[in-house]
Amino acid sequence: MSAVHAVTFPHHVEVEPGQGGFISVAITNTADVIDAYSVQVFGLDPTWVEVSPERVSLFPGDTANIDVRVHLPLDYPASQRTITINVVSDDDPTAFNLSNVQLVVAPSAETSIALDPTMVTGSRVATFGIVITNTGNAVASARPFAIDPEDLAEFTFDPPTVIVPPGRDQVVRVTAKGGRAWFGQIRARTFTFGVESDTAGSAAGLTESVTVETIGTFLQRPRIGRWLISLLGLLTAAVVFAAVLSRTFDRVVEQASVTDELIDAALESGEAGGAVVPSNPATVTGTLTSATSTQGLAGMQAELFVSDDTTTPVASAVTDDAGSFSLSSLGEGRYKLKLSGAGLAALWYPAAPTPDDAQEIEVALGQELTLDPVAVGGLPVEVTGKIDADNPLDLAGVTITLVAAGETDPEADALVATVDVAPDGSFTLPDIPSPGSYQLLVEKPGFATERRDVTLGPGQSLDDLELALRPGNGIISGSISESNGSALGGVAISATDGTTTVETVSLTDGAEGTFRVRDLPTPGQYTVTISKPGYLTETRSVALTEGQEIGNLTARLVPATGSISGRSTVSGVPEQGLTVTLTGADLVRRTAVVSQGLAAGSYGFVGLPAPGTYTLTFTGPDVIPQVRVVDLDPFRGTTDIGGIDVSLSPESTTVQGIVNAVGGGPATQATVTLSDGATTRTFLTADDPAGRFQFSNVKPGAYTLTASQIGTDPVVVLVNVTATSATPNLNLQLGAQASLSGRVDGFDPAAQSVTLRLFDPAQFPNGVAVATVETDAGGNYTFTSLEAQKVFVVAVYASATAADPLDSVSIETEPSIDKPVPPFTVTLP
Structure with a gap:
């Protein structure tokens, strides 16, 4: 038997969120020695429970109370739950007493609303949004409503009812329409918006209603605004004024005559060069570009003259950054256009040196005329310089070529000028258009081609260019292969010494993968760059002596892409719905794990840039996500990594x-x-x-x-x-079930038996018995498997058919205890 007996009161406690509930525990020391006891509460966060006092010490047979205060947080959900009070002994770990308490958390109805927007401007219809927030601890059913004090507007709610879980928001769209005035100013109409919410509790089916309201404003325009009335008034006044003027001018015309010369003079205001701007003027636009490029020229001047007077311009403009100009407010007539600017030779549209040779531009009223682009050559300048060579005899046959920037083919139309170098190495390129961007080429068979970028400003000559002539008999050759040793064609090879750059591509047919870089000036120190998309770029440093050829340059390109693969399962078994997400190297990829067939559980990512660090996230329904980090490093040979296997654990x-x-x-x-x-x-x-x-x-x-x-x-x-x-x-x-045992005296139990019946007190004596037993040969009996802490009536009968009890007693059962019933002494009839 347990050495402690405890009774809790009450067995049913209602607690408001944010408030406290109390449970009293009466503890009796049923042991033969002094003992100390403490109380534990199972089923609640320990921080929500306060026990006072924390420990009591009792003499044998003494009783003391411990108070348990339960304080739940404000957001604790409304519910009904069972908590367990455990009384434990300090001296005897086997001595404890458990009892259950029903804890009912009452619902808290806390609903707030906000209007978004709070003010709407419109004509007939206004739309508002009611944001409903449930700050209580139970689900709320909210019904929105709106009130118009003037009773003119009709309201529509979408949806008409919403369910708002605790701590969540819901939005109801409200449309108000009607009540629009015909005339007047914008009218401010104030509406009352509200929500009536019902919060159902878990205990006894209680329901609590809360109503909250807020204000919204509708600035409603009339059907006919003040501006329209004002316009009608102005139009009426204009009509009256026009009628008065008409009658007045009729009288003036009757008294005066207008000659043809006067009419012609009045109409001349719309002609070319007229001092008065016509009511529908014309516009002329155009673009100026450099003759050596397609770029527009900024800051140039465009002047427009009447054809028969090219001394005084009637309109002028300056070109913008794109070389565009616009001449506006022009009358009808014939014009000539002059284009000029700093460092440019003036010309007349489209390319005439004098106004007499210029093309006439015919303009009509209201026309927007766009001229063809004009390429302005600019003032011719000279480009001079000198070639330096180790051996003066090498200067013979050197050619200087000037081409437009970006063009290196002398046979192309971009060729600007070419000249042979003088015996002393000097050269002069005359009449070069400026401004412009060019490329200067120094060429001679057997020598490296020297390239120099040249930029000329407007009217700017370029003097004393110094260029070197170096033998171009250096060669670098070799072969390119993949990391696995197979030949690799289509690889770009570039060799540069900082001044000269020569490029080539490895062969894709025949001797695949081989290359040969020719015409390298020697001696020189070159940086050789070997590159191809999808592979890591390699660089080599190569020194060439006079006339040297290096023919054994080899390189193995490492793929710059890799792959990651593996299996993803749940507890080792392939499942549907598993996914793998890869992030890293500016990539985000997601793939599904194969769930059926021979490849079940597998996944893979290919074409991943390497080197790179990637994060794999394994997810699925009802499983705990897992993360793996994988490094792809071509330099360590880890570009294709398999076996990234993950066994996910169920979330439950x-x-x-x-x-x-x-x-x-x-x-x-x-x-x-x-x-x-x-x-x-x-x-x-x-x-x-x-x-x-x-x-x-x-x-x-x-x-x-x-x-x-x-x-x-x-x-x-x-x-x-x-x-x-x-x-x-x-x-x-489990312990033993509650039972009742007793004995019947006053008769010979060996000769016969008597009957005992167990009743619920409300059913005794004429109701249905809970259980019936017979005495054994010793006059003993037992009622087993009884409900604990319940009062029963035990009655003794002379036989199983007897209707009237000989004797009876009331007794209360105790949990897991065979409680003795006071003995009966009967006299049988």
Whole structure:
């Protein structure tokens, strides 16, 4: 028998969120020695529970009270749950007492609203949004409404009712229309918007209603605004004024005559060069570009003259950054255009040196005339310089070529000028258009081609260019292959010494992968760059002596892409819905894991830039995500990495076990509950296999597992569920069921038996008995498997058919205890 007896009061506690509830625990020391006791509360966060005093010390037979105060947070959801009060002994770990208390968390109706927008300007219809926020602890059913004090507007709500979970928002769209005036100013109309919300509690089906309101404004325009009335007034005034003027001018015309010369003079205002701008003027636009490039010339001047007077311009403009100009406010007539600017030779449109040779531009009223682009050659300048050679005899046959920038083919139309170098190495390129960008080429067979970029400003000559002539008899050759040794064609090879750059491509046919870079000036120090898309670029430093040829340059290009592959399963088994997300190297890719067939569980990513570091995230429904980091490093030979295998763990697991009765046998039809404080699940132990229970799909967390049977003290176990490890089989041992035992005296039990019946007090003596037993040969009897802490009536009868009891007694059962019934002494008829 337990050395402690505890009674909790009340068994049913209602708690308001944010407020406290009290439970009193009466503890009696039933041991023969002094002992100390403390109280534990299972099923609640320990920070929500306050026990006072924390510990009591009792003499044998003494009783003391410990108060338990429960304080729940404001956001705790409305619910009804069972908590367990455990009284434990300090001296005897086997001495404890468990009792259950029903904790009812009342619903808290806290609803607020906001209007977005609070003010709307419109004509007939205005749309508002009511943002409903549930700050309570229970689900709220909200019904929006609106009130127009003038009772003119009609309101439509979408949706008409919303369900708002605790801590969440919902938006209702409200459309107000109607009540629009015909005339007047914008009218401010004030509406009252509100929400009536019902919050249903979990206890007794209680429902609490809350109404909240706010104000919105509709600035409504009239059908006919003041501006339209004003316009009609102005039009009326204009008509009256026009009628008055008409009658007045009729009288003037009758008294005066207008000559043809006067009319002609008045019409001349729309002619070319007229001092008065016509009502529908013309516009002339155009573009100036450099003759040596397609770029526009900025800051140039465009002047427009009347054809028969080229001394005074009637319009002028300056070109913008794109070389465009615009001449506006022009009358009808014939014009000539002059283009000029700093460093440019003036010309007349389109390319005449004098106005007499210029093309006439005919302009009509209202026309927007766009001229053809004009290429302005600019003032001719000279480009001079000198070639330096180690041997003066090498200067013979050297050619200087000037081409437009970006063009290196002398046979192309971009050729500007060419000249042979003088015996002393000097050269002069006359009449070079400026401004312009060019490329100067120094060429001679057997020597490297020297290239120099030349930029000329408007009218700017370029003097004293110094160029070197170097023998171009250096050669670098070799072969390119892949990292696996196979020949690789189409590889770009570039050799540069900082001044001269020569490029080539490795062969794709014949001697695939081989290359030969020719005409390299020697001596020289060259940087050779070897590149191809999809491979890592390599650079080599090569020194060439006079006339040297290097023919053994080899390179193996490492692929600059890689792959990652592996398998993803759930506890080693392929499942549907698994995905792998790859991030890194500015990439985000996602692929599904194969769920069926021979490749079930596999995944792969190819064409990944390398080197690179990638993060793989493995996810799926109801599983715990996992992350792997993979490095692709071509220099270490880790570009294609496989075997990145991940076994995901289910996000939920199973809690299972067996409930045993007194004597070690399984307890069938025992009640097992699993609770995390918010949700409680119940299971009846099975008949086959006997005593077994199982809760599946249990999320990770801390749970209280309680097993009970009629007439027994509940057995409580704390279970910590983790997704990464399975919960072991639990073995719960119940105590004995409550029972009543007694003896009947006053007759010979060996010769006959008497009948005892067990009644609910409300059914005694004429109702249906809960149980019936007969005395044994010693006059003893027992009622088993009884409900604990319940009052019964035990009655003795002369026989199984007797209707009137010989004697009876009331007695209360105790959990897991065979409680003795006071003996009966009867006299049989």
